[in-house]
Amino acid sequence: MQQSLPGTRSVARLLGLGNRRPGDTLFRGITLLLVLFVVVIIAGVVWIIISNSMLTIQRFGFSFLTNQAFDPVHDVYGVGPAIFGTLVTSAFALLFAVPIGVGTAIFLVDFCPLAIQRPLAFIVELLAAVPSVIYGLFGFLVLAPWLQGSAEPWLQKYLGFLPFFQGAFHGLSLFTAGVILVIMILPLITSVSREVILTTPTAQREALLALGATRWEVIRHAVLPYSRIGITGGVILALGRALGETMAVTMVVGNQASPISPGLFNSGYTLSSVIANQFNEATPGLFFSAVIEAGLLVLLITLITNIIARILIYRMGRVGGLVA
Amino acid sequence: MAIQVRNLNVWYGHKQALHDVNLTIESRGATAIIGPSGCGKSTFVRCLNRLHEEIAGSRVDGEVLVDDVNIYARSIQPVYVRRHIGMVFQRPNPLPARSVFENVAIGLRLNGLASGAALKEVVERSLKQAALWNEVKDRLSEPASQLSGGQQQRLCIARALTIEPKIILMDEPCSALDPISTFQVEELIRELRDTYTVVIVTHNMQQAARVAEKTVFFLQGKLIEEGETGRFFSRPAMKETADYISGRFS
Amino acid sequence: MSALIERQQPAANPFQAPRTVHNARRRASNIAIIALSLLATAFAVAVLLFLLLYILRQGLPYINIDLFTKIPTPNGEPGGGIGNAIQGSLILVGLASLFGIPLGLFTGIYLSEFGGRTAIATGVRFLVDVLTGIPTIIFGLFAWIFIVVPQQGFSGLAGGAALGIIMIPIVARTSEEVLRLVPKELREASLALGATESRTILRVVIPAASSGIITGIVLAMARVAGETAPLLMTAFGNPFFNSDITQPVESLPHTIFTFAESPYQGQINQAFAGSLVLIVLILITSFAIRWATGGFKQRVQ
Numbered sequence: 070m071q072q073s074l075p076g077t078r079s080v081a082r083l084l085g086l087g088n089r090r091p092g093d094t095l096f097r098g099i100t101l102l103l104v105l106f107v108v109v110i111i112a113g114v115v116w117i118i119i120s121n122s123m124l125t126i127q128r129f130g131f132s133f134l135t136n137q138a139f140d141p142v143h144d145v146y147g148v149g150p151a152i153f154g155t156l157v158t159s160a161f162a163l164l165f166a167v168p169i170g171v172g173t174a175i176f177l178v179d180f181c182p183l184a185i186q187r188p189l190a191f192i193v194e195l196l197a198a199v200p201s202v203i204y205g206l207f208g209f210l211v212l213a214p215w216l217q218g219s220a221e222p223w224l225q226k227y228l229g230f231l232p233f234f235q236g237a238f239h240g241l242s243l244f245t246a247g248v249i250l251v252i253m254i255l256p257l258i259t260s261v262s263r264e265v266i267l268t269t270p271t272a273q274r275e276a277l278l279a280l281g282a283t284r285w286e287v288i289r290h291a292v293l294p295y296s297r298i299g300i301t302g303g304v305i306l307a308l309g310r311a312l313g314e315t316m317a318v319t320m321v322v323g324n325q326a327s328p329i330s331p332g333l334f335n336s337g338y339t340l341s342s343v344i345a346n347q348f349n350e351a352t353p354g355l356f357f358s359a360v361i362e363a364g365l366l367v368l369l370i371t372l373i374t375n376i377i378a379r380i381l382i383y384r385m386g387r388v389g390g391l392v393a
Numbered sequence: 394m395a396i397q398v399r400n401l402n403v404w405y406g407h408k409q410a411l412h413d414v415n416l417t418i419e420s421r422g423a424t425a426i427i428g429p430s431g432c433g434k435s436t437f438v439r440c441l442n443r444l445h446e447e448i449a450g451s452r453v454d455g456e457v458l459v460d461d462v463n464i465y466a467r468s469i470q471p472v473y474v475r476r477h478i479g480m481v482f483q484r485p486n487p488l489p490a491r492s493v494f495e496n497v498a499i500g501l502r503l504n505g506l507a508s509g510a511a512l513k514e515v516v517e518r519s520l521k522q523a524a525l526w527n528e529v530k531d532r533l534s535e536p537a538s539q540l541s542g543g544q545q546q547r548l549c550i551a552r553a554l555t556i557e558p559k560i561i562l563m564d565e566p567c568s569a570l571d572p573i574s575t576f577q578v579e580e581l582i583r584e585l586r587d588t589y590t591v592v593i594v595t596h597n598m599q600q601a602a603r604v605a606e607k608t609v610f611f612l613q614g615k616l617i618e619e620g621e622t623g624r625f626f627s628r629p630a631m632k633e634t635a636d637y638i639s640g641r642f643s
Numbered sequence: 644m645s646a647l648i649e650r651q652q653p654a655a656n657p658f659q660a661p662r663t664v665h666n667a668r669r670r671a672s673n674i675a676i677i678a679l680s681l682l683a684t685a686f687a688v689a690v691l692l693f694l695l696l697y698i699l700r701q702g703l704p705y706i707n708i709d710l711f712t713k714i715p716t717p718n719g720e721p722g723g724g725i726g727n728a729i730q731g732s733l734i735l736v737g738l739a740s741l742f743g744i745p746l747g748l749f750t751g752i753y754l755s756e757f758g759g760r761t762a763i764a765t766g767v768r769f770l771v772d773v774l775t776g777i778p779t780i781i782f783g784l785f786a787w788i789f790i791v792v793p794q795q796g797f798s799g800l801a802g803g804a805a806l807g808i809i810m811i812p813i814v815a816r817t818s819e820e821v822l823r824l825v826p827k828e829l830r831e832a833s834l835a836l837g838a839t840e841s842r843t844i845l846r847v848v849i850p851a852a853s854s855g856i857i858t859g860i861v862l863a864m865a866r867v868a869g870e871t872a873p874l875l876m877t878a879f880g881n882p883f884f885n886s887d888i889t890q891p892v893e894s895l896p897h898t899i900f901t902f903a904e905s906p907y908q909g910q911i912n913q914a915f916a917g918s919l920v921l922i923v924l925i926l927i928t929s930f931a932i933r934w935a936t937g938g939f940k941q942r943v944q
Contacts, residue, residue: 090839090840090841092839092841092842093839093840093841095841096840096841096844096845097757097840097841099749100749100752100753100757101753101757103745103746103749103750103753104749104750104753104767106746107746107750107767107770107771107811107815108767108770110808110811111770111773111774113785113789114777114781114782114785114808117785117788117789118781118784118785118788121788168683169683169686169687170683170687172679172680172682172683172684173680173683173684173686173687175676175680176677176680176681176683176684177684179680180677180680180681181684183449183450189684189688191933192687192688192691193684193687193688193691195691195926195929196687196690196691198865198925198929199691199694199869199922199925200868200869200870200871200896200921200925201869201870201871201872202869202871202896202897202899202900202903203694203698203869203899203918203921203922205900205903206899206900206903206914206915206918207694207697207698209903209904210903210911211697252690255687256687259687270486272482272484272486273486273488273489274447275444275447275480275482275486276482276486276487276488276549276552277488277499277503278444278447278475279442279444279475279479279480279482279553280475280476280479280499280500280503280504280552280553280556281472281473281474281475281476281477281500281503281504281556282472282503283472283669283670283672283673284673284676284677285672285673285675285676285677286503286669286673288676290488290499290503291488294488294490306776309776312778313777313778313780314778315778315779315780315871315872316871316872316896316900320900320903320904341778341780341872344780344784345780345872345875348784348787348875348876349876360784361784361788364780364781364784367778367780367781368777368778368781371776371777371778372773372776372777374776375773375776376773379772459658460657462656462657462658464658468659469656469658469659470660472660473658473659473660473661474658477657477658503669504665505663505665505666505669559657
């Protein structure tokens with residue numbers, strides 16, 4: 070056995086290398102190197118985004134978040150309306166996608182005849198596989214004109230007392246972006262909810278059935294309380310997806326500066342659409358940094374929602390049973 | 394409260410679990426269903442409250458008459474069958490996040506049978522019947538998951554009793570319990586059998602001998618023998634019964 | 644004396660539903676929920692079917708050889724095709740695979756074979772999972788800053804790099820899952836026969852998990868074939884055929900993006916045709932994956 074330098078033995082063991090054949094050490098070494106490379110890439114992505122935002126961070130600080138103007142001419146940048154647009158479209162999407170998604174999951178697990186359950190679930194999952202740009206195409210060419218011509222007037226006529234439905238009609242609007250997002254995050258909510266509902270212990274369902282509960286009562290008193298945490302995790306994952314969605318939203322949201330108002334029929338823009346629209350105009354300096362900082366914000370909010378969602382889904386695995 | 398089973402055939406998908414079962418169970422008293430693992434005793438009992446059909450791909454053929462009414466008749470909904478035929482399961486299954494009180498009360502609430510003061514009265518009475526009241530009277534608002542295994546099982550029994558079922562089915566109710574809790578539950582069964590028709594599935598022959606007046610033996614989905622418990626164990630009529638009792642297979 | 648309301652009105656047949664308001668309400672709620680959840684499911688299914696059929700209808704008439712072999716005409720003149728986009732997508736996905744598959748696969752190997760439950764492996768796994776949640780435009784920004792800006796030009800290389808990063812977690816996760824499923828006995832048998840650890844992994848474990856690994860790779864490739872956002876600021880776009888990856892490269896999703904908003908009907912038609920091609924590709928891979936994982940077999944030697 071060769072003598073190795075003091076300390077290298079423990080380092081080697083830590084890395085998983087050790088008393089092995091040279092072929093193995095080589096293989097392990099290559100594997101570890103590649104994994105290290107992956108970690109470096111991830112860290113690199115984050116670091117590059119942060120460091121290239123520093124200019125505008127230092128210049129504007131928090132006012133970047135509230136400034137209404139993204140003004141290259143005067144070199145003043147703010148993403149207030151973009152943040153507003155991102156939040157509004159995502160909130161709108163959740164508002165409708167959650168009941169529809171959870172409802173679909175409930176139907177698939179509890180009411181759907183067994184034979185068509187898997188095919189139907191597969192079809193709903195296919196919605197998730199459709200590329201974002203195709204949703205954008207569909208939204209731009211089909212949905213937007215239709216919403217402008219039919220849905221928006223209808224909503225204003227019957228629900229016009231709500232500030233959301235007031236104002237001029239635009240096809241390319243926050244409203245259309247919201248509707249497209251509903252369709253895009255629906256499959257995620259459905260599949261997570263479905264998986265979670267499927268894990269509800271039969272014992273709890275049977276406890277209620279044995280007392281003469283109807284299907285809905287079993288769902289209400291056994292399934293939903295058990296699944297609540299996991300479903301919430303899925304919803305937050307979907308929120309993250311909506312917050313970061315770029316192409317479909319960019320193509321339908323209008324990309325025009327409107328003053329921030331509750332009117333959903335106005336055009337607007339989101340953080341990611343700002344990036345998509347402005348990157349090619351971006352001159353080095355503040356403009357460039359502003360675009361990157363918008364990216365940093367997207368990165369931050371999606372990371373946070375992702376981590377929260379994972380914690381919830383992880384907790385789901387440990388909660389929800391008896392300690393008998 | 395009498396049960397009459399006629400030509401019962403039951404399937405899980407393509408696999409037949411029960412073959413042509415015919416059995417009469419008198420009103421009141423306890424009947425034990427025994428047999429080796431996989432003989433169909435649990436399946437049988439779950440057909441008595443139409444719980445078996447909740448399993449995807451299952452099929453039931455035949456008649457089960459309770460007080461001369463076929464519970465499998467087309468005009469009858471399973472929900473209202475189960476409301477009158479209570480069940481206690483192998484592993485205690487209270488709703489974990491709910492309080493002790495709410496767990497017992499839920500049957501009453503779902504079926505709209507009582508509310509307010511009357512509800513409280515029924516809950517207390519059922520808990521006393523289940524010999525659990527003294528242990529939980531000061532813990533009614535605690536989550537049910539805090540109780541011990543034996544207490545949870547008695548909770549489940551109390552829960553079943555609140556809605557005054559005609560029949561109480563028990564699927565190996567003591568197999569997850571320690572000896573003392575088992576003793577308490579068996580005591581309970583001996584009390585309940587004076588008022589209710591109790592059908593208890595058990596793999597423990599001594600338990601059958603202790604709590605049931607009548608015993609039924611299943612093997613591979615067929616009813617082999619039934620009879621008064623004393624005679625059943627001392628002079629079994631069928632060879633298979635004798636083999637099982639003497640432990641030649643289990 | 645029973646305190647229960649029901650008993651005060653005994654029904655002739657005790658198993659019939661008691662005719663009370665309460666029970667009527669229960670029945671109504673039950674039916675309402677069935678109806679609502681059915682409606683929700685119908686909505687989801689209807690949307691997908693409508694989308695697919697609409698694209699089929701609008702795009703099918705324009706699927707022809709020209710679509711794949713010609714490049715776009717200037718100023719919206721009739722004719723032409725999106726051959727440059729098809730070629731570009733093939734190049735970009737190929738480049739991304741070159742980059743993403745080895746990195747993803749070896750990360751999967753590490754997590755399954757070497758890392759196990761160590762703290763480092765858990766950390767790596769967490770990072771990889773986090774990677775999947777990052778919107779793809781961020782990787783475009785990364786490649787933009789890292790490659791495009793210093794090179795002072797858009798390039799297929801930058802696009803491929805961005806897409807490659809997207810592939811890594813998909814390949815890593817599916818590979819890890821599938822490698823874990825390979826029975827311990829198989830590894831032990833190989834080691835007992837005298838094979839080294841690396842030989843065992845390369846010659847025994849990976850082949851046993853090969854169909855699952857390939858599934859993961861196909862999944863990742865289909866995913867990035869549809870990505871647009873990261874390509875906006877990296878590969879950018881190119882109206883001509885181009886196989887030089889140091890230059891801008893067109894891609895199918897990018898063409899769909901630009902043509903959808905075009906003032907020329909001819910280009911809009913081609914956008915639909917291109918979408919149809921892309922969707923068919925996605926559908927084929929989705930079904931193929933479904934079929935493959937449905938009959939997931941392991942080779943036991």
